[in-house]
Structure formats: structure tokens, C-alpha cells
Amino acid sequence: MAGSIIIIGAGMGGLAAGIYGRMNGFETKIFEAHSLPGGQCCSWKREGFTFDGCIHHLFGCAPGSRIYDLWRELGAMPREMVKTVECTSIASPDGRLFRDYYDLEKLESHLKDLAPGDAAAIDAYIRGCRAFVGNDLLGDVMLGTTAERTKALVSMAVRLTWMMPSMEKFGKRFKDPFLRRAFPLLVYSAPSVPLFIHLVRHGYGVNGLIQWPVGGALRFALSIEKRYKALGGEIAYNSKVERILVENGRAVGVKLADGSEHRADIVISDADGRKTIMEMLEGRFVDDKVRKACAEPPDTTAWSVHVYLGVKRDLAAEPSALIMLLDDPVEIAGHRCESLEMQIFGFDKTMAPAGKGVIKAELFSDYSFWKRLAGDRAGYEAEKAKAADRTIDVLERHFPGLRAQVETVDVPTQLTWERYMGGTHGFANMPTKKVSIWSGLKGVGGDMTLPGLDRFYFVGVWASMAGSLFGNALSGRLAIQALCKRLKLPFKVE
Numbered sequence: 001m002a003g004s005i006i007i008i009g010a011g012m013g014g015l016a017a018g019i020y021g022r023m024n025g026f027e028t029k030i031f032e033a034h035s036l037p038g039g040q041c042c043s044w045k046r047e048g049f050t051f052d053g054c055i056h057h058l059f060g061c062a063p064g065s066r067i068y069d070l071w072r073e074l075g076a077m078p079r080e081m082v083k084t085v086e087c088t089s090i091a092s093p094d095g096r097l098f099r100d101y102y103d104l105e106k107l108e109s110h111l112k113d114l115a116p117g118d119a120a121a122i123d124a125y126i127r128g129c130r131a132f133v134g135n136d137l138l139g140d141v142m143l144g145t146t147a148e149r150t151k152a153l154v155s156m157a158v159r160l161t162w163m164m165p166s167m168e169k170f171g172k173r174f175k176d177p178f179l180r181r182a183f184p185l186l187v188y189s190a191p192s193v194p195l196f197i198h199l200v201r202h203g204y205g206v207n208g209l210i211q212w213p214v215g216g217a218l219r220f221a222l223s224i225e226k227r228y229k230a231l232g233g234e235i236a237y238n239s240k241v242e243r244i245l246v247e248n249g250r251a252v253g254v255k256l257a258d259g260s261e262h263r264a265d266i267v268i269s270d271a272d273g274r275k276t277i278m279e280m281l282e283g284r285f286v287d288d289k290v291r292k293a294c295a296e297p298p299d300t301t302a303w304s305v306h307v308y309l310g311v312k313r314d315l316a317a318e319p320s321a322l323i324m325l326l327d328d329p330v331e332i333a334g335h336r337c338e339s340l341e342m343q344i345f346g347f348d349k350t351m352a353p354a355g356k357g358v359i360k361a362e363l364f365s366d367y368s369f370w371k372r373l374a375g376d377r378a379g380y381e382a383e384k385a386k387a388a389d390r391t392i393d394v395l396e397r398h399f400p401g402l403r404a405q406v407e408t409v410d411v412p413t414q415l416t417w418e419r420y421m422g423g424t425h426g427f428a429n430m431p432t433k434k435v436s437i438w439s440g441l442k443g444v445g446g447d448m449t450l451p452g453l454d455r456f457y458f459v460g461v462w463a464s465m466a467g468s469l470f471g472n473a474l475s476g477r478l479a480i481q482a483l484c485k486r487l488k489l490p491f492k493v494e
């Protein structure tokens with residue numbers, strides 16, 4: 001045995017650290033506070049409907065991508081997948097529909113039908129899409145050898161003209177008022193996102209490397225847990241870690257909420273960074289940089305409150321994702337909504353009983369809006385019901401008759417995520433700092449270690465600063481690589 005590792009949390013980073021730890025001869029035990037693996041990669045059942053908390057775009061879904069190889073090592077691929085035809089879709093209040101197809105010829109003629117006067121901007125967009133097709137940029141940069149990484153970065157630099165403008169700025173190239181308003185919202189309704197992020201994502205879709213894992217996020221996480229267990233890894237559920245035990249500047253184990261203590265040579269945390277540092281380590285091993293990283297995250301997080309509807313309506317022919325532009329803004333959950341983004345799960349038959357479907361509307365909402373209701377159960381439930389009611393009102397404009405077809409409603413808020421995952425402000429678990437592009441591309445935009453604490457590593461969002469499943473799975477691999485290097489052991493992959 002190379003040594004023993006205790007891992008806090010069975011999210012993507014924790015499970016991956018366990019798997020690569022086992023591959024490299026470590027004894028591993030994961031302590032997970034919840035009763036299931038996956039963390040943010042979650043889904044749950046309500047009256048026969050499956051509500052997915054996570055996946056919009058899963059990268060690395062077909063051979064030919066290094067991200068696929070990562071998933072294969074982790075036991076998540078191959079698996080049954082569905083290819084959706086578009087990245088997302090946008091509906092105007094007057095019934096026009098822009099579908100951002102992955103088929104670029106179809107996309108071009110669709111856009112030119114929608115806005116014949118915008119041929120120049122459409123040609124530019126299609127050219128931009130083509131510039132990111134036929135490669136595995138993210139996989140090469142994040143998982144390639146130094147030579148492959150350098151080559152990928154050079155080929156990215158060639159695409160430099162597409163990297164700079166924001167979605168908002170690019171949208172201004174369109175004269176058609178609908179497309180001018182629609183384009184800035186294409187990346188999860190966030191106009192400030194650089195255009196190249198969208199083009200990279202779109203390119204992965206064109207290459208067939210973004211698909212949907214049938215059954216959703218929990219099933220995806222369970223396949224990784226299965227691989228971990230098959231390698232001999234141990235996992236204890238309903239086991240919340242309260243303290244990390246430290247002796248002589250070295251992490252030596254953990255103390256659980258039930259009072260039991262468990263010891264190991266190395267401790268890895270996939271839990272929220274702020275809570276790991278300020279609670280589990282009681283604020284020790286902190287310098288100025290770490291203190292700043294632990295500062296309060298922003299109040300608003302994009303689509304941090306979800307309204308799930310299980311409906312008696314066949315949604316198979318609907319787009320997989322839709323943003324409705326509203327002509328008269330509506331206030332929902334304390335925010336003025338000029339558009340409403342949603343996922344429509346008609347493409348996966350396993351998500352709902354036959355002839356029925358699931359819609360997940362994603363709302364912008366402030367943490368403080370919900371936190372003020374934390375001690376007021378009735379008030380909290382009333383706000384959730386109000387948010388659902390207003391969302392259904394808005395959806396009725398695009399799906400007439402929907403209200404009468406609603407069978408089940410569920411509204412998780414930031415407080416739900418916080419309770420479920422032990423995070424800060426729901427799932428806003430990133431350190432408060434700017435990600436350096438270079439370290440971000442290497443998979444560690446955050447920090448894997450703490451000053452003055454030996455034999456301790458972070459994995460997951462705190463280490464990666466990546467809001468992606470593969471980025472956080474990669475963080476588990478990188479932590480074990482770093483550990484092997486420190487112990488002068490070769491890093492092995494089975």
C-alpha cells in the first residue's frame with residue numbers, strides 16, 4: 001500500500017480522487033454527508049418524474065476527446081446517450097423561434113430565413129462556429145502532454161479574433177431586433193460571457209462530443225461510484241465531517257458529526273472550501289490570499305433557483321433548452337425577469353411517464369432573498385409557491401394550457417442546495433478571486449493546498465474554479481498525480 005487517504009465528499013472531485021487513489025495503490029475511504037454520491041451532479045424522483053439538478057452540457061461524450069478518456073477511466077463511459085439537435089433555442093414574444101442547431105448548414109439557412117437582412121452577421125457567426133469544429137481544444141489543453149497543450153494553445157491563438165468580444169457585443173452586429181436581443185443570451189442568459197466560450201461549446205456539440213446521459217445526473221454519478229467500489233474503494237454515507245485532525249502541521253484524519261475519529265496518511269477535501277478552511281480547520285492555515293478567497297461570494301448566482309414541473313403533456317418535439325423573451329417583464333423571486341430560461345426534457349423518455357414531460361425553469365435570484373426567510377418555514381414555502389405560480393404564468397404564453405397539465409412542482413432554492421451539499425450560498429462554492437486563464441486551463445484555477453498544512457489537498461470547485469463536471473473530475477486526478485509526485489511514486493492509470 002502506498003498509504004491511506006480520507007476523502008471528504010463524494011462529488012466529482014472526491015469520487016475521482018478515490019478512483020485514481022485506488023489505481024495508485026492507496027487505501028481510500030470517502031466520507032459523504034449525504035445518502036448518495038454526486039454532490040451537485042444530482043437528480044431526484046417526484047411522482048414518477050425525474051428532476052435533474054445539474055446537466056445542461058456534458059463534455060467528452062464520444063471517443064476522440066481526451067475528456068471521453070477521462071470519463072472512461074472513471075467508469076462513466078461508454079453509456080447510453082442522446083444527441084440533442086441544438087445548443088439552445090430562443091423564442092420571441094411574437095412566436096419566432098431561433099434554434100441554435102449543431103448542424104451548421106441547417107443553422108445558416110435557418111438564421112437566414114429568420115433574418116434575411118443579417119446575412120453578414122450570420123456568415124460571421126457560422127465562420128466562428130466552424131473555427132471551433134473538428135478539434136478537442138479543452139481536452140488537449142487540460143489533459144494533453146506539454147507538446148499537445150502548446151499546440152492546442154497556438155491553435156487557440158489563431159482563433160484569437162473570436163476570443164475577445166462578449167456575447168452582448170457580438171449580438172449588436174445583428175439588425176433584426178429579435179436576433180439582436182437573442183444572441184447575448186445564448187450562454188445561460190449571461191451577456192458578458194466571451195463569445196469564444198459559446199463557440200467552444202457549440203463546436204463540441206457539432207463534433208458530437210456534447211450529449212445527454214440517458215437517465216440524468218444521478219445515474220451518471222452512480223456509474224462513477226460503481227467504478228470506485230469495483231476498485232476496492234470504501235465509502236460511508238450519512239457521514240458528515242466536522243473537523244480535520246491536524247498534528248504537527250500535518251493532516252492526519254477527520255472527526256465526524258457522530259463524534260467518531262478516523263485516521264489516514266492524507267486528507268483530501270471535495271467539500272466547500274470556505275467551510276473546509278473556516279470550520280473543519282477552524283480558520284488555521286490561512287494567509288492573506290486564502291482569507292481573501294474565503295470572502296463572501298456574490299449575492300446573485302445565475303439560475304440559482306429552479307422551478308421543476310412534471311406535466312401531463314408530451315414534450316418530445318420541443319427544443320431541449322429554451323429561453324423565452326418576454327415583452328412585459330415579470331418579477332419572480334425578487335428579480336425582474338425580461339427572459340426565462342428552461343430545460344425541456346422531452347428528448348429523454350426515462351425522465352417522465354409515457355406521454356408526460358418535465359420542464360425545469362431556471363431563475364436568477366438573490367441568496368439574501370431566501371436567507372431572510374430561513375427561520376420562517378411558512379413564509380419560505382409561500383415564496384416558493386409564488387415563484388412557481390408566476391413561472392407557470394409565464395410558461396403559459398409559450399405552452400397554452402400548461403397550467404392545467406401540471407401534476408408536480410418542486411422548487412429548490414439556494415437554501416436547499418446549502419442544506420443538501422453543505423455549500424456556501426447554495427452552489428456558489430468558488431473562491432472569491434479571479435481565475436488565471438493559464439492555471440484554469442491546466443485544471444487548477446484555484447488552490448489545491450493550504451499554507452503550512454502538509455498532506456492535505458483540495459479537489460472540486462475550490463481547486464479547479466471550474467463549473468464543470470469534467471473540470472472537477474480532473475481535479476481528483478490532478479490531486480493524486482500531485483500526491484504521487486510528492487511521494488516519488490509513478491502515477492498509474494488502469
Ligand SMILES: Cc1cc2nc3c(=O)[nH]c(=O)nc-3n(C[C@H](O)[C@H](O)[C@H](O)COP(=O)(O)OP(=O)(O)OC[C@H]3O[C@@H](n4cnc5c(N)ncnc54)[C@H](O)[C@@H]3O)c2cc1C
Pocket residue numbers: 008009010011012013014031032033034037038039040041053054055056057058059239240241242270271272420421422423427429459460461462466467468469470472473
Ligand atoms: C445547476 C447546476 C447546473 C450545472 N450544469 C452543468 C453542466 O451542464 N455541465 C457540467 O459539466 N457541469 C455542470 N454543473 C457543474 C458541476 O455539476 C459541478 O461543477 C461539479 O459537480 C462540482 O463537483 P465537486 O467535485 O466540486 O463536488 P460537489 O458537487 O460540490 O460535491 C461536494 C460533496 O461534498 C459533500 N460534503 C460537503 N460537506 C461535507 C462534509 N462536511 N462531510 C462530508 N461530505 C461533505 C457534499 O454532500 C457533496 O456530495 C452544474 C452545476 C449546477 C449546480
